[in-house]
Amino acid sequence: MNNGPAKKSKQAGASKEAQRKALSPKVKHLLYVRAGGRCQLCQDYLLESDELGYYEFNRGEMAHIVGQSLNATSPRGDFPLAKELRDEVENLMLLCARDHQTIDKAIEEGNFTVELLRELKHEREAHIKHVTGIPQNQHTCIVRLVGRIRGNTVQITRPECNSATLHHHPARFANFALDYHRQGVEIDLTMLGEPEENPSYYQTAQLLIDRELQLIRQGIERDEIAHLSVFGFARIPALVYLGFKLGSKVGATLFQRRRVDAKHWHWLRDAPMQQFDWELIQSSPQVGKVALIINATGCIHRWELPNNIDDTYNIFLLKPTDVDPHADTVLTVESLNHFRQTYRRLMAHLESKHKSVDQIHVFLAAPTAVSIACGLDLMPHVQPSLLVYDRTPREFTVALAVN
Ligand SMILES: [Zn+2]
Numbered sequence: 001m002n003n004g005p006a007k008k009s010k011q012a013g014a015s016k017e018a019q020r021k022a023l024s025p026k027v028k029h030l031l032y033v034r035a036g037g038r039c040q041l042c043q044d045y046l047l048e049s050d051e052l053g054y055y056e057f058n059r060g061e062m063a064h065i066v067g068q069s070l071n072a073t074s075p076r077g078d079f080p081l082a083k084e085l086r087d088e089v090e091n092l093m094l095l096c097a098r099d100h101q102t103i104d105k106a107i108e109e110g111n112f113t114v115e116l117l118r119e120l121k122h123e124r125e126a127h128i129k130h131v132t133g134i135p136q137n138q139h140t141c142i143v144r145l146v147g148r149i150r151g152n153t154v155q156i157t158r159p160e161c162n163s164a165t166l167h168h169h170p171a172r173f174a175n176f177a178l179d180y181h182r183q184g185v186e187i188d189l190t191m192l193g194e195p196e197e198n199p200s201y202y203q204t205a206q207l208l209i210d211r212e213l214q215l216i217r218q219g220i221e222r223d224e225i226a227h228l229s230v231f232g233f234a235r236i237p238a239l240v241y242l243g244f245k246l247g248s249k250v251g252a253t254l255f256q257r258r259r260v261d262a263k264h265w266h267w268l269r270d271a272p273m274q275q276f277d278w279e280l281i282q283s284s285p286q287v288g289k290v291a292l293i294i295n296a297t298g299c300i301h302r303w304e305l306p307n308n309i310d311d312t313y314n315i316f317l318l319k320p321t322d323v324d325p326h327a328d329t330v331l332t333v334e335s336l337n338h339f340r341q342t343y344r345r346l347m348a349h350l351e352s353k354h355k356s357v358d359q360i361h362v363f364l365a366a367p368t369a370v371s372i373a374c375g376l377d378l379m380p381h382v383q384p385s386l387l388v389y390d391r392t393p394r395e396f397t398v399a400l401a402v403n
Contacts (some may be wrong), residue, residue, distance in 0.1 A: 023062060027089050031062060035094035036128040040121055041103070044096045061100045063093045065117045076107065079114050093121050110228065113314040131166060136239030140165050140172040140227040145209070145242050147234030154257060156231045156265070164255050164265035165229050168333075169226065171225065172253075177219060187212045187242070189234055195391055195399065202400045204239045213245050220249050228252040231265060232368045237399035239368055244386075244402040245261070245376025254336065256369035271331040275321040276342040282315035288356035289313045290384075291363070292346075294374065295325045296339060298365030306389075306396050309361055314354065318346060330367050340373050347383055353386075362386045363396060375402055 030187060037047045039060070044058035045361055067077035085091060095103065106112045142165075144156045162174040187209055195201040219225035230252055232239045255265045262342050281293075291309045293300050295317065302315065309315070320329045330336050350357060364371055378386060380403060390399035 005071065006311060011361065022068075023087055023092070027092065030089040031092050031094050032060065034089070034125045035056070035060075036132065038094070038128075039096040039099055040093045040124045041095060041099040043124075046094065046096060053067065059096060060094050061097055063095045063100050064149050065091050065093060065104065065114055065121070076114055080331040082100055090099065093117065134166075134171045134173065137226075138170065138172045139175045139224045140229040141177050141216065142174050143186055143213075143216065143228055143230045143233040143242075143246070145187040145189065145230075145234050145238065147192065147205070147238055148194050149233070149235060150194070153190050154233045154264075156257075160265050161229065161231060161255075163263070164231075165253070167263075167266055168229075168253060168255075172229065173230065176351065177215075177225065189238060195235065202237060202241075202390075205234075206241055206400060207249065209238070209242055209245055213242075216246075217249075219294050226250055229255060229259075231255050232366075232372055233257060234364065235390060235399075236371045237390050239371035240362075240364070240375040240388050241400055241402055243372035244378055244380075246372075246376055247380070254369040254376075256330070256367050267333045267336075268331045271328075271335075273332055273338065274323075274329045276318060276339045277321050278316055278318040278342060278346045280314060281317045282311070282313060284312050284314050286312045287314065287354045288358075290350060290354055290357045291315045291361040293317045294343075294362065294364045294366050294370070295319045296364075296366040296370045297325050297327055297329050299325055300363050300365050300391075304359070304396070305363060313361075316344060316346065316350075325365065330370055336369055336373065339370055340377055341372060345376050347378065351383055357384050359385050359387050359401070362388050363391075364388070365391075378403055 015132050019165070020058070037060070038045050043060075047058055048054065048056045049059065064086060065076070066079045066081045066086055069077050070083055081091065083138065103112060103117075142158075144161070146153060146156060158176060161176075165172045165174045189208060192198055192201050192204055192208075194314050198204075216225060216228070224375045227250055228246060230246065232254075234240060234242075253268070257264045258266075258268075276296070289312050291305065291313045293302075293305075305315075319325055323329070330339065350360065352387070362374070364374065366374070374386070383403065385401050385403040387401050388399050389396040
């Protein structure tokens with residue numbers, strides 16, 4: 001990527017020197033600002049070194065994407081780009097010495113192309129511009145709950161959380177206040193196995209959630225935590241319980257995992273918004289008896305409910321408007337928000353029309369963020385408690401109560 005013929009060592013060093021002189025101060029200035037002073041490949045900060053003590057100096061190298069001279073001996077020199085554009089910032093990358101050498105080698109072997117280098121450069125520059133525009137106090141405390149779901153579990157890594165909160169609107173910097181060991185997750189239910197094999201599963205899960213969230217509550221009371229970002233992958237009743245225990249003292253953004261691409265925890269921006277509504281599917285004069293089916297992404301039928309939910313119950317159904325529930329009903333924040341509005345309206349209706357109900361039997365076929373929201377949006381003390389059922393292979397069984 002040096003200008004001039006890419007021969008070895010001494011000559012290459014001399015030509016790099018010549019290149020630095022040739023580039024205008026304005027171009028150099030622009031490149032360093034756009035790169036945020038970091039290598040545009042490995043992100044190493046290039047204006048200081050602290051490996052052998054702290055030193056401030058410039059370790060950056062400005063590398064041409066299309067070689068500086070037009071002949072084929074210059075790296076990618078025969079690529080169609082006018083000579084006067086080759087020393088412009090658009091054709092330069094800021095790199096550390098190691099990556100500069102690696103790239104030259106990779107290009108020699110045909111592993112990098114001009115298009116790929118340009119793509120990497122633009123991606124890095126857009127990222128630097130985005131994150132340097134986020135107000136400095138925009139921090140969010142990460143809360144992760146991970147358990148097994150029928151043999152499956154996922155990792156919710158720090159970089160995944162970071163990326164999801166940075167690309168959310170409004171963007172926030174992830175803060176892992178509870179993850180003291182800088183690995184793993186804050187609330188880990190994986191060692192509990194699954195409820196089918198562990199009769200005290202939900203009892204222990206509640207204790208673990210209570211214990212870890214105590215630290216969050218202390219942080220909120222001390223004004224150290226002003227916002228939460230919640231990432232959950234666990235059985236539905238555990239998620240509802242987590243949501244309820246998070247409370248509403250500070251704002252919370254809920255994230256959920258998608259499987260369609262590598263950006264698992266990013267909400268989609270341009271998917272259509274799904275609306276929700278509710279209806280009474282079985283009516284009974286006994287206003288104090290209420291069951292609720294939430295079919296957000298799956299279908300629970302009336303006949304699947306356990307025998308104790310008999311004809312004396314009022315049964316409400318909350319579901320997507322105009323479509324059958326399917327796996328992709330909640331891909332955007334707007335869809336999640338519409339679900340939450342509908343759920344809160346239904347809870348308010350139950351509070352006014354079914355005053356005597358003190359417990360609602362709840363059956364959920366819902367994605368993780370919806371499940372967490374069902375706990376989060378329940379008003380403590382004022383609204384009835386939820387008796388949340390878990391779907392085991394053959395039947396529904398009571399898992400836990402919230403509120
Ligand atoms: Zn580098």
